[in-house]
Amino acid sequence: MDIQRINPTTRWSDVTVFNGIAHFVEVPEGDLSNGIADQVKQVFSQAESMLASVGSDKTRILSVTIYITDFANLAELNEVWDAWFDEGTAPARACVKVELADPDYLVEMAFVAAAGQ
Numbered sequence: 001m002d003i004q005r006i007n008p009t010t011r012w013s014d015v016t017v018f019n020g021i022a023h024f025v026e027v028p029e030g031d032l033s034n035g036i037a038d039q040v041k042q043v044f045s046q047a048e049s050m051l052a053s054v055g056s057d058k059t060r061i062l063s064v065t066i067y068i069t070d071f072a073n074l075a076e077l078n079e080v081w082d083a084w085f086d087e088g089t090a091p092a093r094a095c096v097k098v099e100l101a102d103p104d105y106l107v108e109m110a111f112v113a114a115a116g117q
Contacts, residue, residue, distance in 0.1 A: 006053055015050050021062070022054045022115040025108065032104040036073040039106050040080040047111055054115040058085065063092040065110040071097055073106060 007014040015024040028042035044058075051057050068077060074095065081090075091112075100108055 015054055017054055017115045020115050022051070022056060022113045023111070024050045025110045026050070027100075027102070027105055027108045032102075032106075036068075036076050036106045037080050040077050043107060043109050044080070044084050047109070050111070051113055054113075056113050056115050059089045060114040061089075061091040061111055062114060063094075063112045066093060066095040067098045067100060067108040067110075068095060069098065069100055069106050077107065 001019055004017040005013040005015075006017070012025075015022050017023075024047075026043040026046045028039040029046060030038075030042045032039065048058060051060070066077070068074065098108075
């Protein structure tokens with residue numbers, strides 16, 4: 001089976017698809033000064049674009065690994081998370097406290113989703 005790489009660069013691809021499963025990572029790409037809720041919303045908006053690029057949507061997300069810099073932000077992250085997923089469609093998830101590459105990032109998410117509809 002072929003591996004599909006969308007927008008590959010030397011360092012990463014925007015999305016990698018193998019055997020009908022898409023893998024991608026998102027960090028906030030807009031204004032980083034508005035706090036965790038805004039950064040999570042940015043990540044989700046970007047994730048919707050990546051999912052659409054492989055013929056998928058948020059209801060087909062299988063798992064998300066959340067990298068967060070401060071667990072004090074977890075309740076606010078969960079509020080945005082709960083509002084984004086429709087009832088009964090939340091994927092498996094893990095949430096890990098980390099130090100991210102850019103000190104202004106408060107969150108990074110790694111997504112695994114079923115590609116195609």
